[in-house]
Amino acid sequence: MSSDIRKGLIAAFTNNPNQYVSGEALADLLGCSRTAIWKHIEALRQDGFILEAVRKKGYRIISSPEKIVPDNILFGLNTSYIGRNVHFEETVDSTQNIAQKLALEGAAEGTLVVAEEQLGGRGRLERKWQSPKYKGIWMSLILKPVIPIMKTPQLTLLIAVAVVQGIQEVTGVQADIKWPNDLLVNGKKLTGILTEMQADSDRVHSLIIGIGINVNQQLEDFAEELQSSATSIYLETKTSWDRAIIIQGIMKHIEKLYLLYLQKGFYPIKLLWESYSISLGQKVRANTLNGSIFGLAKGITDDGVLLLEDEQGVVHFIYSADILM
Ligand code: BTN
Structure with missing residues (x-):
């Protein structure tokens, strides 16, 4: 079945959340027959969409399925x-x-x-x-x-x-x-x-x-x-x-x-x-792949790198680490 019609139907229901949209209007909008609309509505229902159909009014969406699709x-x-x-x-x-x-x-x-x-x-x-x-x-x-x-x-x-x-x-x-x-x-x-x-x-x-x-x-x-x-x-x-x-x-x-x-x-x-951030201004331990450094998390650079000042006042650039607080 054409996924364009399916996507078009979903878009139409997104734009008209509380309103009925007639089969004829949907068919005109999506350039297909009313039978094709009906078939796609049924397919959406099988996938867990709850769609109400009322004679002379058309279709209205009640809810979308809970499962992630x-x-x-x-x-x-x-x-x-x-x-x-x-x-x-x-x-x-x-x-x-x-x-x-x-x-x-x-x-x-x-x-x-x-x-x-x-x-x-x-x-x-x-x-x-x-x-x-x-x-x-x-x-x-x-x-x-x-x-x-x-x-x-x-x-x-x-x-x-x-x-x-x-x-x-x-x-x-x-x-x-x-x-x-x-x-x-x-x-x-x-x-x-x-x-x-x-x-x-x-x-x-x-x-x-x-x-x-x-x-x-x-x-x-x-x-x-x-x-x-x-x-x-x-x-x-x-x-x-x-x-x-x-x-x-x-x-x-x-x-x-x-x-x-x-x-x-x-x-x-x-x-x-x-x-x-809850890291900045805190004393933290940074466990990197090359060893562990304890110090004050002073800030981040303009490139997003952590600045850690150790107890000797040396500032380390931390690119990747596990931070223990
Ligand atoms: C972390 O260690 O905190 C990062 C976890 C990232 C997990 C996500 S789940 C989706 C994506 N696929 C993966 O295998 N990992 C990431």
């Missing part, structure tokens, strides 16, 4: 390119691997890979990332900024700010950022972000930004060793959430901040990041 993300999405091209899979090893492959094949900027479950989810510093089925948001976004490699940490910080804002707007949960991009609520980890890139010696081709958000997990859904250090939006709000709506909120904030970044540079993003 690409159409759920598109229904109501109001970005112009971030998250508009969704590649969805039920089970993957890692959404990062799929996005890497799509980027190499020339996928458009803003392409989003989403999965219901990851069997080999990756975290920062070569850790594993638990990604249980139907519980969280496991997604990777392809960006293609024209920037030198040394500026890529800026994008990681931008994404952290956008994810904080998206989660806050949709669910009311206010997360803090621990450098560079862990989102914490009351010191417990809600979200992790992993940035990987495809680049040659002087130019970035694609950034693959992996975002993992704990959404509907109850405590027992976390492995025992994580139960004291992880949290979920459900645990913070005692409400289960439609993950597609949270994804939409995040896409909206990513697009807004990314456009701001492309126009005005990193400075406004840096100010926002600092306002959400």
Whole structure:
């Protein structure tokens, strides 16, 4: 069945949330027969959309399905390119691997890979990332900024700010950022972000930004060793959430901040990041792959690198580390 008609129907229902739209008007709008409209309405129903049909009035949307499917993300999405091209899979090893492959094949900027479950989810510093089925948001976004490699940490910080804002707007949960991009609520980890890139010696081709958000997990859904250090939006709000709506909120904030970044540079993003950060001004331990440094987190550079002043007053530039506070 034509996916253009399906997308057109979803767009028409997005634009007319509480109104009936007649089969004739939909057929005219989408340039197809009323029978084709009816068939696509039935297909949408089978995928979990609740659509009311009233004689002489037409169709009205009651609700979209709860399971994450690409159409759920598109229904109501109001970005112009971030998250508009969704590649969805039920089970993957890692959404990062799929996005890497799509980027190499020339996928458009803003392409989003989403999965219901990851069997080999990756975290920062070569850790594993638990990604249980139907519980969280496991997604990777392809960006293609024209920037030198040394500026890529800026994008990681931008994404952290956008994810904080998206989660806050949709669910009311206010997360803090621990450098560079862990989102914490009351010191417990809600979200992790992993940035990987495809680049040659002087130019970035694609950034693959992996975002993992704990959404509907109850405590027992976390492995025992994580139960004291992880949290979920459900645990913070005692409400289960439609993950597609949270994804939409995040896409909206990513697009807004990314456009701001492309126009005005990193400075406004840096100010926002600092306002959400709980690392700055604190004594922290930075565990890097080359050893551990204890000191005062003094700030971030214009490239997003952490400045850590040790007890001898030497300032270290921290590019990648696990921060203990
Ligand atoms: C971290 O260590 O805090 C980063 C975790 C990043 C997890 C996300 S889930 C979607 C994407 N796919 C992966 O394999 N990892 C990232």
